[in-house]
Amino acid sequence: MVNQLIKFEPILKDKIWGGEKLATYLNKDTKRSDIGESWEISDVEGDTSVVLNGNLIGENLKSLISEYKSELVGEKIFKHFGEKFPLLIKFIDAKEALSIQLHPNDELAQKRHNSFGKTEMWYVMQADEKANLIVGFQKEVTKAEYLEHLENKTLLEILNVDEVNKGDVYFIPTGRVHAIGAGVMLAEIQQTSDVTYRIYDWDRPNPDGTFRDLHTEEAIDAIDYSIKDSYKSAYSKEENKASEIVSCPYFTTNVLPLNGEVFVDHNDKDSFVIYMCVEGSVEFQYKNQAEKLQMGETILVPACIKNIKIIADEKSELLEVYIK
Structure with a gap:
């Protein structure tokens, strides 16, 4: 039986749009000023999370699922996903705006990339004054109108832009055009997938003068053109x-x-439960184990552990994530 609460070593990703907030706000162990993402729990190929606490220290997520199966993830989840962990958990810091992008659904992603699709959500942890997110269209458009705006570099005329504040939540189903704006730090929960269709990248070059690939053709049939x-x-x-x-x-x-x-x-619940600390600090207690969780840290509660105590000595806030 997997008999402990599990913390993993963050996997830090440098990005052209990344900044310093993951270090300064969330105490991630880096002196770099271009860290855009901290992958907290990942089973993406080549980026598998490694345990940093307790008796399981040094083991990776793949080996845990292989050994403990439904005890770790839940019976229904293990039957459906096998030895693949279904979620990718991140903290993101956008010093500059991310590319305008979208993600394919399960069917397209499987057909084109042998991957899951990428439904995701954002919880804004901190936002500079007037910082914004791009989510969806602000008016109905056809494929032809979309392509015309893309060609003319006037996409922002048809996209929905929201100024955001701490605590704002956005659900991003597959097909929905979106971008995190400059000055936003957030928690992201998503399907285990790294498939992104980038449709506009602000014409900015990489440090070496090259440009990141755009996925104009792939995106056309993957976009959800409806509005809310x-x-x-x-x-x-x-x-x-x-x-x-x-x-x-x-x-x-x-x-x-x-x-x-x-x-x-x-x-x-017949599921693992993930807790992300998005404010303050708490202590998790299970049997003889006590684990501190600071803002910007994440912990995995295996499916076989049903009762825990959480203590907050200060006003704190957690996101609790599982699969129904």
């Missing part, structure tokens, strides 16, 4: 109680504001 009145997810919070903010077939995410002690019972 609002792309922001509405939710409510209640202290010391988990409240749902996003639920889809790929993951459910709750927000859990904490002050004091909370006993958590996961007997209603």
Whole structure:
């Protein structure tokens, strides 16, 4: 039986648009000023997370699933995904805007890339004044109109741009055009996939003068051209109680504001549970194990562990992620 709460070594990714906030705000161990992403839990090929605590220290996520199977991930999840962990968990710092992009659905991703699709969500942890996100279209457009704006470099005229603040949540299903704007730091929960169709990259060169690839042709049939009145997810919070903010077939995410002690019972779930600390600091207790979790840290509760205690000596907030 996998009998401990598990923390993993963050996998830090330098990006052309990355900055310093993952180090300065979230205490990631780097002196680089271009770190855009911290992959907290990953089973992406070539970037498998390694355990940094307890009796499992040094083991990687693949070997854990191979050894513990449904005890680690849950019976239904193991039957469906086998020895592939279904979620990729990240913190992201955009010092500059990310490319305008979208992700293919499961069917397209499987056919073209032998991969899962990439449904994802964002929880804004910090945003500079007037920082924004691009999510979806602001008006109905045809493929032809979209291509015309792309050609004329006037995409922003048809895209929806929202100024954002701490606590804002956005759900990004496959096909929805999106970009994280400069000055935003957020938590991202997504399917295990690294397939991105980049449609516009602000005409910025790499340090060596080359340009990143664009995926104009691949994207045309993957884009969802429909519009919504609002792309922001509405939710409510209640202290010391988990409240749902996003639920889809790929993951459910709750927000859990904490002050004091909370006993958590996961007997209603056939799933691992991931906690991301997005404010303050807490301590997780299970049997004789105690693990501190600071803002910007993540912990995995195996599916076979059903009862834990969480203690917050200060006002803190967690995201709680699992699969229904």
